Structures are given as C-alpha cells and as structure tokens.
Amino acid sequence: METKGDGGVPSPFLPRMRPVASSGPRYREARYAYATVLPVVLLVALFTLYPFAFALVTSLREVVLYKPWSQPFVGLKNYLDVVRSEFFSTSWQHTLTFVAGAVPLATLLGFGVAHLLNARTALTPFLNVTILLPWAIPTVISGIIWAWIFNSSYGAFNGALYSLGLIDSYLPWLSRPRSALLCVLFAHVWKEVPLTSILYLAALQAIPEELYDAARVDGAGAPAVLRRITVPLVLPTTLIIVVYETMVGIVTFDLLYVMTGGGPAGATSLISYYLYNSMFVAFNFGQGAALAVLLAIALVAFIALYLRLLRSEEIYVT
16 A cells, blocks of 8 residues: 555655554454354254254155164155145144134234233232233143143033033033134133233333323324324234244144144144154154154245235334
8 A cells, every 4th residue: 555645646755554454452342242152153053953954854764763774865755745645734724724713813812911911900910910820831731721621521611601501511622623623722822812912011011102192182082092003013013923923823732732632533633743643653754854844944934924024014114
C-alpha cells in the first residue's frame, strides 16, 4: 500500500505501510465466541444429525432382528414396501384426522384460558395452579387416568352420564372406533392446553395497554378490540403454537399405547403407532427406519410451510 502526499498522488519519498493483521480485540472476541458455541453445536449434532444419518443408512438395508448378521443393501425397497402397505394410508388418514381436531382445539382453548388468566381476578392464583396440573402429570399417567375415566364398566364418565339420565347403560367408549379416537383426542387436548395457555398469556401481557385505552376512547367494543388488536398481535404466537401442536399431534404415541393400544380395529393406529409396530413388533428395523425418515420429511415440510406463513405474517403485523 502506497502512502499518498498532500495532493493525493503517491509519494516516492514516503515509506510503504503494511496492512495491520486482524489480531485485534474483534478477532479475539470472534474466536472466543466460536470456541464457546462449538461444543454445543457438536453436542446437538451428536444427538440429531448422527441418529438421522444412522436411520437413513438403516432404511437402505434389510435389517431384521432375527437375522442380525445379514444386512444386505436393498436400496429403496423398504420405502416402497412401507408406502404400498395398506396400514400406511390408513394410519396417515387417522393421523391427519387426529391433528385436524387437536390443533384447533388446543389453540382455541389455550387462547380462551389465557384471557381468563390475564383478567387478574380473585380466581387468578387458583387458575394459575390448576391450569398447570395436566402439564405436570406425565403423559403415561395421564393415559392411565383417562383410560379409567372412559372405562366401560366403572368409568367416571359413564357414571356421570348415567346419573344425569343421558344414557341407559354404560357405553364402551374405548371399544368403538369413532369414540375411541375422540377419547384419545380429548385426553391429548387436556394435556396440551396448559402449554398453549402459558404461551398465549405471555403474548397477551406483552401487548401495550395504551392500545386498548386508545381503542376504548375511540368507542371500540370488545369484539372490535379482539379482532383489530389482540388477534393480529398474537398471530406470531398462534403460528408457533400451530407448528408445535402439529408436530406433537403427528408423533403422539404414549397416549395411544396406554389408552387403546392402537385399537379397536386399528381406529387409533396413528403413523407413530405404525412405526412402533414395524420396529418393535415385526422387528423389521429397515422398514421402521424408512418410515421414520418419511415421517421426518413430512414434519420438515409442515414446519417449512408454517415458518413461511409466520415470516409473512410477522412482516404484516410489524
């Protein structure tokens, strides 16, 4: 680099200056930041990328538990066998039906409960405790509780309906295809509403109170305030909840296993239960891994769609 004189012309009498090496404070801070984040990135990769890569390799081989030493490469055969199976289409139909009911119910009920918690009434401390109880109970225990409630011989649900005169005899709720899926859906929503309520409560408390005061001064009623202020400002939170609840609904397994075992007649066999049967009942790890890869691809597709909607709506709201 040549040093210029007063006229801006390089001077042959002044010494050349070398560029300063980038070993200053900024370089040291960047190096420290990368060194701090690298262990976490490696740990996350160990528990995410490696299992997915292992499942992808397994899905391309014939891996059967009773033939552990014979694992020939079969290519896409496992994927074709999984897709062509009749259980694949029926399990996806049940899964989409389950998700179509679980996501709106968990979202709307969480929104309503969050409004009750945000009202700051005398019942608010009691509601703060009771709303967290379903979330604090382990999912397997929740499944056992609801299996007892919907039991056809001594269930509390049948007892309540019989006492009110709504039914003449106890009904087998978990033994009928339609009612069994509805029972599992009800237990799932009961478990998920506390989380959606807390997320909505945080979003409601972040809305400036001045906006509501200005709307009241302008004469806006409660429906207009809800439609014009609350709903648009909590829309990013709504989409995050929809993303999460869709993922949880698709991979729901423990409630099914405890309450119905996939029955009756496969009416509650979601895609997660089909995966379980492939790997731990039929012991066909190759097909189970192929199904897991397809499930992961479906989840990524849902997440990409939701995140695109979230990004556009955030721009609209701001």
